[in-house]
Amino acid sequence: MVEDDVGIGRFISHGLRARGLSVQWERVGSRVQNLAASGRFNAIILDLLLPDSDGLDLCRAIRKAELGIPILVLTARTGLDDRLDGFSAGADDYLGKPFAFLELVARVKALLARDQLRKPDPVVIGPLRIDADVDVATWDGRTIELGGRSFAMLLALARARGGVISRDELLDEIWGESIVTDNALDACASALRRSLSAVTNRAIVAAKRREGYSLHIADAGTDGGES
Structure with a gap:
């Protein structure tokens, strides 16, 4: 999970761990591409408004590197053009803030199920x-x-x-x-x-x-x- 807001990050990470999921919380985007390429993770929850980078650029970089890891964009950018930009950058799902936690859980589980079917990334x-x-x-x-x-x-x-x-x-x-x-x-x-x-x-x-x-x-x- 890549989220710079401490309150939101703590809420999501604690909630997902309580449901048996393992979560690594990053507050900046600098390590995201290498972590995605490590093969250790099955999905990414990605904020777009990060202090050191733009989430859309990170999403594009991950897809350019041929990494198929599912990406859920979680952001305050909720306009139609924003959502279209997210999908164009390679996001698999897009959820606006504020959000219902149970919906987030359902979307994450759907991405994790999808990840089980994909072949290993080069x-x-x-x-x-x-x-x-x-x-x-x-x-x-x-x-x-x-x-x-x-x-x-x-x-x-x-x-x-x-x-x-x-x-x-x-x-x-x-x-x-x-x-x-x-x-x-x-x-x-x-x-x-x-x-x-x-x-x-x-x-x-x-x-x-x-x-x-x-x-x-x-x-x-x-x-x-x-x-």
């Missing part, structure tokens, strides 16, 4: 594109040849958008409940590096000592250029 970071629904990763249009575990590791790291994922989290993500040695993760990382190096040396899989791994995409023209 993860796009610069030239890197990962289509999880078909297990294909490309760099600037070139297919990256990956084994199943390397693909799972690349997908998990890419979704973190540069953040460090712990070793335990990666083991769970890649092997599930299977019991493997800790060295298996390092071997998987080495295999992933080899696969990436076949198409680029800008995709860097970095090991953080006693923490985990992260993925960094170096700028073009920095150390090193394309292979």
